[in-house]
Amino acid sequence: MANAVELSGVSKHFGDIIAVDDLRLDIGDGEFFSLLGPSGCGKTTTLRMIAGFEYPTSGSLRIHGVEMGLLPPNKRPVNTVFQSYALFPHMTVEENVAFGLLMQKVDKGVIGERVTRALSQVQLAHRAEAKPTQLSGGQRQRIALARALVNEPEVLLLDEPLGALDLKLRQSMQIELKELQSRVGITFVYVTHDQQEALTMSDRIGVMNDGKLLQVDDPQTLYEHPTSRFVADFIGEINLLTATVVDATMIQFADGQRAQAKTGGTAGDEVTIAIRPERLGLHALEEEAPTGRNTIEGTVTRRIYHGDVWFYDVHTAAGNLEVKEENRPSVRRFDEGERVKASWNPLASTVVVD
Amino acid sequence: MTTDLRPPESDPEITAVTPELERDAEKADARRGLLIAAPAALFLILFFAVPLVIVFVYSFATRSSTGLTLLEGWNLESYRRLFDPLVGEIALRSVMLALATTVICLVLSYPLAYYMATRSATVRNIMLVLVMIPFWSNFLVRTYAWRVLLGTEGPLSQLSQALGGEPIRVLFTNTAVLIGLVYGFLPFMVLPLYAALERMDWSLVEAGRDLYATGWTAFRKITFPLSLPGVIAGSILVFIPTLGAYVTPAILGGAKTTLLGDYIVSQFLAARNQPFGSALSFAVLAVMLVATIVYFRTGAKNL
Numbered sequence: 215m216a217n218a219v220e221l222s223g224v225s226k227h228f229g230d231i232i233a234v235d236d237l238r239l240d241i242g243d244g245e246f247f248s249l250l251g252p253s254g255c256g257k258t259t260t261l262r263m264i265a266g267f268e269y270p271t272s273g274s275l276r277i278h279g280v281e282m283g284l285l286p287p288n289k290r291p292v293n294t295v296f297q298s299y300a301l302f303p304h305m306t307v308e309e310n311v312a313f314g315l316l317m318q319k320v321d322k323g324v325i326g327e328r329v330t331r332a333l334s335q336v337q338l339a340h341r342a343e344a345k346p347t348q349l350s351g352g353q354r355q356r357i358a359l360a361r362a363l364v365n366e367p368e369v370l371l372l373d374e375p376l377g378a379l380d381l382k383l384r385q386s387m388q389i390e391l392k393e394l395q396s397r398v399g400i401t402f403v404y405v406t407h408d409q410q411e412a413l414t415m416s417d418r419i420g421v422m423n424d425g426k427l428l429q430v431d432d433p434q435t436l437y438e439h440p441t442s443r444f445v446a447d448f449i450g451e452i453n454l455l456t457a458t459v460v461d462a463t464m465i466q467f468a469d470g471q472r473a474q475a476k477t478g479g480t481a482g483d484e485v486t487i488a489i490r491p492e493r494l495g496l497h498a499l500e501e502e503a504p505t506g507r508n509t510i511e512g513t514v515t516r517r518i519y520h521g522d523v524w525f526y527d528v529h530t531a532a533g534n535l536e537v538k539e540e541n542r543p544s545v546r547r548f549d550e551g552e553r554v555k556a557s558w559n560p561l562a563s564t565v566v567v568d
Numbered sequence: 569m570t571t572d573l574r575p576p577e578s579d580p581e582i583t584a585v586t587p588e589l590e591r592d593a594e595k596a597d598a599r600r601g602l603l604i605a606a607p608a609a610l611f612l613i614l615f616f617a618v619p620l621v622i623v624f625v626y627s628f629a630t631r632s633s634t635g636l637t638l639l640e641g642w643n644l645e646s647y648r649r650l651f652d653p654l655v656g657e658i659a660l661r662s663v664m665l666a667l668a669t670t671v672i673c674l675v676l677s678y679p680l681a682y683y684m685a686t687r688s689a690t691v692r693n694i695m696l697v698l699v700m701i702p703f704w705s706n707f708l709v710r711t712y713a714w715r716v717l718l719g720t721e722g723p724l725s726q727l728s729q730a731l732g733g734e735p736i737r738v739l740f741t742n743t744a745v746l747i748g749l750v751y752g753f754l755p756f757m758v759l760p761l762y763a764a765l766e767r768m769d770w771s772l773v774e775a776g777r778d779l780y781a782t783g784w785t786a787f788r789k790i791t792f793p794l795s796l797p798g799v800i801a802g803s804i805l806v807f808i809p810t811l812g813a814y815v816t817p818a819i820l821g822g823a824k825t826t827l828l829g830d831y832i833v834s835q836f837l838a839a840r841n842q843p844f845g846s847a848l849s850f851a852v853l854a855v856m857l858v859a860t861i862v863y864f865r866t867g868a869k870n871l
Contacts, residue, residue, distance in 0.1 A: 267774055287777040300775035304793050313789075314779035365779070 216279035218243045218369050218401035219264060224273035226259050226425075233259040235425035237273070241369075241403060241418075246395050248404045248412040251422035252448070257405045260422070261371050264403060266290045278368055288317070292369045293362035297377055299354045301346035307333070307357050308342040314365040332364035335394075352383050359394070369401045376411065388414050409449045413437065421445045437490075443566045446488040453491060454566070455532040459483045465565075469531030473508035474560035485565050491538035493562035496526060496554050498546070503557040510535070514552050528556055627846035635840030646847035655831075655848070662828040665742065666811040669749040673757040673806050674799065676750070681761035681798075682791075685768065692766075699758050707752060711819045714748050715739060718820070740822035748816040753809065757802040764798025765791075800863060808856055828852060 219241040226234040234256040241247045249257040262268045263275060266287035275282045277291060293314065302310050311332055315325045333339040336356035346354055355375060362370055376384045376391075392415045395402050406412050412419045413433040420430040421444070429436060429445045440446035443454065457465040459479040465487065466472050475487055495507075496514075503509045512530035519541075526537040526548065535556055539545050548554055630641040649655065684695045702710060716722055718739045725736040738744050768791065776786035792799075814829035821827070826834075828848070835845030 265778060267777075286783075287774070288780045288782055292778075294775070294778045296771050296775060298769070298771060300769070300771040302772060302775070302790060313776070313781075317780035317785065361779070 216243075216276075217241060218245065218278060219247075219403065220274075220276040220279075221260070221264075222274045222276075224260070224263065224270045224275055226256070226263060226268060227271045232425050234263070234270075237427050239420060239427060239430065241401060243278075244399050244401055246392065246402045246404065246415055246417045248406060248416040248419045249422055250406055250409060250412040250419050250448075252407055255422040256425040257407075257422050258373060261294075261373055261403060261405045264369070265292055265294050265371050291367055292371055293365050293367040294371045294373065295358045295362050295375045297373045297375065299346075299358040299375075299378075301354055301357055301361070303346055305345075306342065307338065307344050307346065307349070310346065310357060311361045311364050314361065318365070328364055332360040335363070336360045351379050352387065355379065355387065359391075363394075363398060363400070367400065369403060372402060372404045374406055374408075375404075376406075377408075384411070391415060413449070421448060423448075438562075439564045440488060440566055441564075443486055443488075443568050446564070446566050451491050451536060451538075453489045453494070453533075453535050455487050455489070455530075455535070457485055457487055457532060459485055467510060467530075467532040469511075471510055471531070473510070473563075475508075475563050475565060476560075477565055479565070486568065487563050488566050489535075489558050489563045491525070491536045493558050494535065494537040495557050496528070496537055496539060496546070496548055497557060498548075499553050499555055501555065503555060506559070507557040508560055508563070509555050509557045511553065511555055514548050514550050514554055517548070517550050526554075528554060530556070623846045623849055626842050627850050629843045629846075631841050631843050637842040646843040647851075649844055650847060650851050658826055658828060658831050661742075661825070662811055665746060665749070665827065666807050666813075668746055669753060669810045670757075670803050670807045672746070672750050673754055674761075674803065677754060677757040677761050677802065678799075681758050681765050684758075684762050685765035696762070699755050699762075702755065708815060708819075711748055711752065711816055714744070714751065714820055718744050718747065739820065742821070742825050744820040745817045745825060745827075748820040749810050749813060752816060753806045756805040756809075760801035760805065761795065761798040764795040764801075768794060804860055804863065808860070811856065812852060 217240040219239070221237045221239045224234060224237040225232065237256075237260060249260060251257045259268060263270055264277070264282075266282065266285060266289075269284055282290060302313065305313070308329055311329045312325050315328060320328075329342075330339060333342055336359055338353060338356055338360070341349060341353065341357075346357065349357065355378075358375065372391075376387050379387060388411055391402075395415075404412070404415065413436075416433055418430060418432050419436050421428045421436065423444050429441050431439075436445065437449055440449065440452075446452045446454065455467070457467050457473070457475075459477045459481055460466050460472065461481060462477055463474055464472055465475045465477060465485065473487075477483075477485060479485055495503075497503050497509075499511065510530045510532060512528040512535060514526050515529050515534075516525075516527040518525040522541055524539045524541055524547065526539065528535040528537055537556060539547075625639075626637060627646050628642045628644070630638045630643065630645075632638050680699075684692055684699075687695070717724060718736070719725065720735050720737055720739065722736075722739075728734065728736050738747075772790050772794065773786050776790045777783070781789060812829045812832075813827065814833060817825065817827045817830055821830075832845050832848050832852075835841045835848060839845075
């Protein structure tokens with residue numbers, strides 16, 4: 215089966231500004247795909263090109279194998295959930311949801327049936343007669359979703375749809391959205407700048423910056439093995455250490471300590487290695503670290519209590535390390551100023567490019 | 569306001585805010601408000617409300633055979649005369665003209681306002697100034713200019729003749745009045761429409777397009793209904809003054825095209841029938857008031 219969305223060398227220029235630069239991306243049928251990046255990275259422009267609100271300056275955009283070219287939004291088999299919901303304020307909830315079907319000249323009786331079904335799917339059948347202004351933020355969000363899904367689009371585009379909601383509601387909506395997506399089986403393309411949101415819901419995530427797609431992977435690979443400094447830094451907390459390549463499996467820090475790492479570089483090259491704070495363990499200097507683990511010596515400069523975890527800042531020759539240790543009696547606590555050894559599994563570190 | 573309403577603590581009598589104190593403070597607030605509004609209120613009472621009352625009283629008075637208004641023998645004769653076929657004819661003509669002016673203004677202004685509202689901020693502001701420039705010169709002078717433009721010897725007529733056509737004979741007709749009124753009141757339509765369209769959330773139109781509406785349908789179902797407050801405000805701003813227009817018809821209109829404004833003036837001056845003139849004024853006022861209220865109510869319901 216053809217991919218739901220195929221972008222081949224898609225670029226978008228606004229005057230001198232390159233908003234999207236030579237994007238190549240295939241999104242599978244039924245996939246929950248997120249475009250993740252900081253504001254201005256080109257993720258929303260990409261979504262708008264799929265929707266038909268913007269046309270690519272160059273490149274080809276296909277939906278289920280059909281070239282979209284200069285097709286206007288109303289001729290595309292996609293629907294959008296807008297960031298601000300964009301519910302029609304002069305229509306009732308019911309009229310809002312029925313709008314797309316009405317425009318497609320669907321039979322009146324069928325419209326009523328499908329609207330009712332869509333509204334009950336988002337648990338808002340009882341607000342059919344209400345105007346959008348009478349609804350809470352979460353309810354509006356659901357109506358925007360129902361208004362798009364009722365048309366059974368081939369691809370649903372979502373532009374930061376949870377951005378306006380408060381944290382609690384956002385978290386429950388994330389789960390709800392993911393469940394809804396697997397139930398209806400429609401391809402979701404989800405734009406967000408919130409890495410937590412992307413990790414929670416997505417089958418795959420594409421990270422964008424400066425108009426370029428940097429890495430496309432499933433959440434776990436993206437988190438565990440970022441390929442670039444930007445991706446490593448953007449998703450979660452991470453330590454970036456500078457080292458020199460010794461050979462294919464060995465690096466050396468500035469103080470001469472060596473560590474195992476898959477480098478893939480040539481001897482003498484300077485590389486950046488990335489390690490997540492929770493993958494680091496702390497040991498007393500005299501203690502022997504478990505075999506097979508890399509170690510680096512340093513001094514605790516700060517200790518912060520977070521309830522479930524302790525955060526340590528450890529100053530080492532290779533740079534500052536943030537270490538996250540679980541708050542359990544079996545885990546030894548270190549004081550500020552204490553000399554320690556930080557250790558990690560060689561497989562938990564990744565060499566990233568700048 | 570953070571004014572502390574409590575008296576100094578040294579006062580042994582009162583130590584906290586009581587309902588009485590609060591009421592006093594509210595009264596003081598109201599008095600201050602009245603003082604601020606007083607100059608404008610006084611002006612309106614003297615030069616608007618009082619004359620209105622006089623007109624109202626006069627409309628029930630009697631006209632003497634010499635054309636004086638006698639403040640006696642109160643009667644409804646002037647109001648009875650409102651049902652005179654001649655009055656009906658003039659009123660109908662005025663309403664039709666005002667309606668035509670409003671509709672033409674709306675049709676001309678909407679695309680302009682739409683264009684303005686969808687430009688960059690710089691272009692918008694330049695265009696706004698351009699729309700308002702006519703206000704900088706006198707309305708009378710501008711209306712006289714139309715007399716030159718539309719005259720049989722005017723540039724339009726000459727152009728028509730140069731192209732082998734007939735001379736244009738439009739001056740002193742209803743058409744000339746219509747042209748003058750549309751010209752004069754166009755900005756009053758453009759500005760509220762622009763204000764409504766400028767506030768427009770264009771993502772709603774995108775949502776419409778996304779939900780399979782063509783550009784035209786999205787305009788009909790979304791843009792236009794959402795700009796209705798502007799349409800209503802603009803229509804009222806054009807319709808009401810044109811219904812009672814006096815200057816434009818006097819300069820550009822002919823003798824056969826008496827309108828309400830004209831007719832009322834002639835009752836006060838030429839015919840020397842102040843009671844009837846007053847009754848006419850009052851009737852027009854009442855009808856416009858009712859129409860405006862109805863218009864606003866229905867308009868508000870649609871939003």
